[in-house]
Amino acid sequence: MATIPSLPSRDDVLRMARNTTDITGQLLDTAGNITRIAINTFDPRDGSGSEALRVLRETTAELAEASESPQAQEAFYRIVDTLMRLGTSGAPLAVHPVSEPAQALLAALGDSLLPVLDAVEPAVEEFAAALGDLVEAASPLLPAAAGLAAGALLALTPVIRAAADVLEESNPELRRIADALTAALAPLLPLQVALAERAAAAGANVVRTTLAPLADLTEAAAATTKAARPVLVAGEEILVFGLEHLQPLLMTSASRAGRFARAAAVRVSAAVSPAAERGVVVAVSPV
Template identity: 80%
Template sequence: MATIPSLPSRDDVARIARSTTDITGQLLDTAGNLTRIAVNTFDPRDGSGAEVLRVLRETTAELAEASASPQAQEAFYRMVDTLTRLGTSGAPLAVHPVSEPARALLTALGDSLLPLLDAVEPAVEEAAEALGELVDASSPLLPAAAGAAAGTLLVLAPVIRAAADVLRESSPELRRIADALTSALAPLLPLQVAFAERAAGAGAGVVRAVVPPLADLTEVAAAGFRAGRPLLIAGEEMVVSGLEQLQPLLLASAGWAGRVARAASVRVAAAVSPTTPTAVVVTTTPR
């Protein structure tokens, strides 16, 4: 049996009343501000209301004049004609016999994909978060990449424009090629359909024969993987330990290579421009 809820205390009633009063006061203040704005806008004494009405009348007259022009009427007719054509061409698709199997297919795909999406949702969220961190970390490289992409597009623009001009000039030849391909491939389509049906039947038989042995092989491989998991973990531990031991050597090598590259760049710059009045040559001794 459900318990009867307790009545609110006097403090709760007072708090609710104060909250209601505050909200009501805020609503009244907002309504007063809106009324004041409307009155100030349309007040005829300071001319603002007359100015607003004049602007509205002029705007309405200009819109009426623009819509009554022959160009606007023709544009409206074209819009209506386009919408009518879209409606008449798209309406039969909704009642076409193929629409029912298509809806059934989409429903089946949705029912099959929902559990998969629910299963991969945590991994997708984790990958998205990691990708966001990667983008934040590589943000200093983004301007350089954008500049390189812009330069590449600028270089490719003349090539694309020239290719478009060539294709536009060669449209009759392209039409002849398309007609020749169509006339050559059209007789082969029924034969290809027959071959596809035979291939589908043979492929289904092969899949039926291969799936049971593949399941057995997968079970054996999973058992072997479970048995060799300690060895795999030990190998991963050895690889990680080796990388940790090589890390100081790799850092030292990278620092040495950087110093050598800087010294070489300074020498090359001094050799290219020997007339510089104050040339500084930095020499480094490899460690």
């Protein structure tokens, strides 16, 4: 026999009544806010509501009128027809036998390229980092290069415009040249195709016959390089040693050349503008 549930206590009843009152008050506050927003939006007294309604009515009327025009109906029909044609013509390609070789080619390319990409990834990352460092180091030269490029483009613009005008005026002659070239080259195309087929066959035979000697030559070169590795390393060390000893001499020569250039610039500027400051004499002696 089922037991009779106990009645809620007075505190439980008061708590449920208080929660119900709070929830009802929150709902009423929300409804009041929504009503206030609607009244403020569509209030005809400040003009915003009536203006919004007017714009909405005009926009709806214009859209309805535009969609009812024969041009819009024809455009809709053409869009639907194009989508249906794309769907009906593109769907069979996925199951067509011609797509199987293409899928096999893509799979083979993916399988062949993945090891190559994995092998060159560290080198590419290192190259990208070095290139970024180079660009950052050469950043002071970028504005000058941009200015030179802009100047070159401005200088080439009249030439390009003149060439465009000449070509536009010579349009009939260009058509005659194109027709003559087409008439002269059209009979040669079948002969070129036959020659290309013969050249491809001959090239394939040459590659087949030269692969084995090339492999032997590569193996011999690899063995020679391996045997001559100590000599190459010694030569590289000698070259680096010479560069290290030439570096101070080059820096000294560059410094002297800079001093001479500055002295010449000062003398030239003084000779060009002698009336700038007659009481100041600048003399730079090379060291």
